[in-house]
Amino acid sequence: MRKIKLALVDDHNLFRRGLATILSQVPDFELVLEAGNGQEFIDKIPRRVPDVVLLDLQMPVLDGTATAEYLREHYPLIKIVVLTMHDEDRMVLHLLEKGVSGYLLKDSDPDEVELAVRKVMDEGVYLNEFVSKAMLRKMTNTTTVVKPQHTFYNSKVILSDREKEVLKFICEGLTTQEISEKIFLSPRTVEGHRLRILEKTGTKNTAGMVAYAYKNNLF
Structure with missing residues (x-):
């Protein structure tokens, strides 16, 4: 063990x-x-x-x-x-x-x-x-005066449709294996998407990625 x-x-x-x-x-x-x-x-x-x-x-x-x-x-x-x-x-x-x-x-x-x-x-x-x-609470308290609806693009991060999908599942707490089974991709491909999301968002790990998504109202 x-x-x-x-x-x-x-x-x-x-x-x-x-x-x-x-x-x-x-x-x-x-x-x-x-x-x-x-x-x-x-x-x-x-x-x-x-x-x-x-x-x-x-x-x-x-x-x-x-x-x-x-x-x-x-x-x-x-x-x-x-x-x-x-x-x-x-x-x-x-x-x-x-x-x-x-x-x-x-x-x-x-x-x-x-x-x-x-x-x-x-x-x-x-x-x-x-x-x-x-x-x-952070999402609720975020000031949105004269501000367009949040998207992946106006948050200065451009994600592909597949990357958005992977990020959404990550925020829901799914593992790489579970995501791969849901979207019919290999775990290695899912991990590649995860690494690109980390790079694009400038975050350090999965927790940071989820915090970034919440903070920027991506969902």
């Missing part, structure tokens, strides 16, 4: 140790790295590179936002799930656009933390109800 390698980065020792104990009880989870701040985490990465990092935002020395930006540039394969008390909509969308794969509040149920880890490993993104509502 392949284990999912986890890292836990939080400056509150009691919270970190408590969550570490909970995660260690999941048979296919392996906690390979703990750190009290972003810099400590970055220094330890070369010894054991995790698959997923559970990352606090407010930490001394190097905070979560700066740590996430560093990871996206130097370790793009590490999935980032933010675990924080900050519930501001703008922070959620900002971090998703920066390449974070999931956003959880610290009062989340342990089962949801486990689910988020599995989702970002399997699908590249975990969008819970809290994040989805933040995205919808």
